[in-house]
Amino acid sequence: MRIFESIINHKINTITAEELVKYANQFNISVTRAQAKKIAEYLRGKNINIFDDGQRTRLIREIAKAAGPQTAREVNKLFTELAKK
Known part of the structure; x- marks a missing residue:
């Protein structure tokens, strides 16, 4: 399971706008x-x-500042889906 988490986290940390869309x-x-x-x-x-719930929460707060609370909620949904797979 650790390898899967590493792959997902690496993708999140190197994602482009096009990939995110x-x-x-x-x-x-x-x-x-x-x-x-x-x-x-x-x-x-x-x-x-x-x-990590704490890191994800801080990240979502920062995204809310940059792109608005609705977008942050949507991105949190995306992260939740990615974490489930």
């Missing part, structure tokens, strides 16, 4: 390209573990 569309989550760009820029280079 693609994944959001797969899970029927509404994220604009502009919002995806802001989120991807924030994530790039950070070593965030979305499987």
